[in-house]
Each structure stands twice: as C-alpha cells, then as structure tokens.
Amino acid sequence: MKTTLSTLHKMKQDGQKIAMLTCYDASFASLLSDAGVDVLLIGDSLGNVIQGKSNTLAVTMEQMIYHTECVARGAKDALVLADMSFASFQLSPQQAFENAARLMAAGAEMVKLEGGMVMAETIDFLVQRGIPVCEHIGFQPQSVNAYGGYKVQGKSATEAEVLKRDALALQAAGAAMILMEMVPAHVAKTVTESLAIPTIGIGAGPDCDGQVLVLHDMLGVYPGKKARFVRNFMHGANSIQSAVESYVKAVKSGAFPADEHCY
Numbered sequence: 001m002k003t004t005l006s007t008l009h010k011m012k013q014d015g016q017k018i019a020m021l022t023c024y025d026a027s028f029a030s031l032l033s034d035a036g037v038d039v040l041l042i043g044d045s046l047g048n049v050i051q052g053k054s055n056t057l058a059v060t061m062e063q064m065i066y067h068t069e070c071v072a073r074g075a076k077d078a079l080v081l082a083d084m085s086f087a088s089f090q091l092s093p094q095q096a097f098e099n100a101a102r103l104m105a106a107g108a109e110m111v112k113l114e115g116g117m118v119m120a121e122t123i124d125f126l127v128q129r130g131i132p133v134c135e136h137i138g139f140q141p142q143s144v145n146a147y148g149g150y151k152v153q154g155k156s157a158t159e160a161e162v163l164k165r166d167a168l169a170l171q172a173a174g175a176a177m178i179l180m181e182m183v184p185a186h187v188a189k190t191v192t193e194s195l196a197i198p199t200i201g202i203g204a205g206p207d208c209d210g211q212v213l214v215l216h217d218m219l220g221v222y223p224g225k226k227a228r229f230v231r232n233f234m235h236g237a238n239s240i241q242s243a244v245e246s247y248v249k250a251v252k253s254g255a256f257p258a259d260e261h262c263y
C-alpha cells in the first residue's frame with residue numbers, strides 16, 4: 001500500500017518505526033521500496049556520495065530535480081521526500097515556494113529543509129500552499145562551516161532546550177515531520193515525546209519514531225570517513241536486497257541504532 005503522510009502520522013501513533021534511506025536513482029528506488037523502506041530521501045548528500053565533494057554546499061536545485069525525477073519513477077509504494085539545496089530556500093518564503101514547487105512537480109511528495117525556528121514563517125507559507133515539509137534540525141550539513149566541522153548538537157542543557165523549543169515551534173508552524181541529526185539520544189527522546197508529528201533520527205538514538213541512513217554508508221560503499229552512527233548492513237548479507245531488508249527489520253524492531261551508534 002502507498003505510504004502517505006497520513007501513514008507516517010499513524011505509524012507514530014501506533015508506535016511503529018519508520019524506515020527511511022537516501023536514494024538517488026530509479027533502480028535503487030524500486031529495490032528499496034520492494035525491501036520495505038517507507039520513505040526515500042533524495043538527500044543533498046548526493047554531493048558527497050554521487051559527486052565526490054567534501055560537503056553538500058555546491059549541490060544545485062537542477063541536480064536535486066533530476067535525481068528526484070529518477071527516484072520518483074521507481075519509488076512504487078515508498079513516499080518520496082526531496083531535499084532543498086543550499087541557498088534555494090533561505091532568502092524568503094516566496095523563494096522557498098518557487099523551488100519547493102519545482103521538486104513537487106518532479107515527483108516529490110514532501111520537501112526537507114534545514115534550519116530551526118528561523119524557518120517557521122517559510123514552513124507556514126509552504127504548508128498553506130499545499131507543500132508538506134520535513135524540517136532538519138540538530139546538525140545541519142549545509143551549515144558545516146558555521147559549526148566549524150561535524151559536531152554533535154544539543155549537548156548542553158541550554159542547547160537541548162533550544163532544540164526542543166525549535167521542534168515545537170516548527171510543529172506549530174505546520175511541519176509534517178522533524179529529522180534530527182547528531183543529537184544526544186536522551187535529547188532526541190525528549191523531543192520525540194513532546195511532538196505529535198514523527199521524528200526521524202540519524203545519529204539521534206533509538207527513541208526517534210524512525211531512522212535514516214545514507215544508502216552508500218549502509219551498503220559500505222562510501223570511501224569517506226565513517227560516522228559513529230553508521231552500520232554497514234552488507235556485513236553478513238548475500239545481496240543488496242537482503243542488506244536493505246536487514247536494515248528495515250533492525251529499524252522496525254528497534255535493534256538499530258544500538259548504543260555504539262549513539263551520542
């Protein structure tokens with residue numbers, strides 16, 4: 001059955017975990033959907049894993065649209081979520097709408113943008129115009145230079161409070177889902193419990209409503225540095241299909257992430 005936004009919200013209510021993976025082309029979209037992945041994220045991580053760059057900042061909207069079209073053709077039952085590229089949404093709600101509409105026309109069913117409370121007005125503008133939004137908080141890769149590197153966010157009590165305040169403000173603005181990256185597990189748990197909308201974690205502990213990994217990381221094919229939150233599901237698997245099925249099973253059962261993948 002086709003996964004929709006209502007499905008994801010019902011999964012949170014029913015305590016069923018959401019399995020998400022990044023995806024960049026039609027063949028993998030079909031394979032991941034068949035293996036039971038609920039949401040396919042066309043992440044701007046394609047800058048790293050497809051283009052070989054050191055960060056996501058140079059990825060363009062044209063590239064995001066191209067990969068969204070490819071994934072949408074193969075996605076079958078999985079929900080298609082597309083990232084808005086750096087500088088495609090920060091200027092104004094109108095700029096965000098124009099670019100989000102291009103992703104929706106390419107086959108996205110929800111868009112994801114990075115930013116905390118500062119994005120509330122933009123979220124409201126998009127949602128009022130029929131575009132579901134997932135907000136990416138915690139470590140935001142497009143701000144890697146502002147952080148001075150890849151750093152866990154929300155570690156101090158004050159930072160954790162700001163993260164929770166941001167998540168509540170984004171929900172109030174109409175966000176359909178929150179993605180938290182590199183946040184201490186106990187902080188992500190508190191945020192998840194305080195929200196009615198689902199949370200998806202990457203390096204945010206086992207208590208989020210779902211998990212996401214970058215496809216090339218979980219298949220062990222990315223040659224770059226391996227983050228603490230990554231598990232290579234090809235270990236012990238005899239095919240890509242079975243590795244992805246193991247990932248889905250581990251997310252749904254709560255076996256992934258384990259303590260060693262958390263902050």
Ligand code: KIV
Nearest residue numbers: 022043044045202212
């Ligand atoms: O671009 C991406 O792949 C992401 C993940 C890190 C969640 O946003």
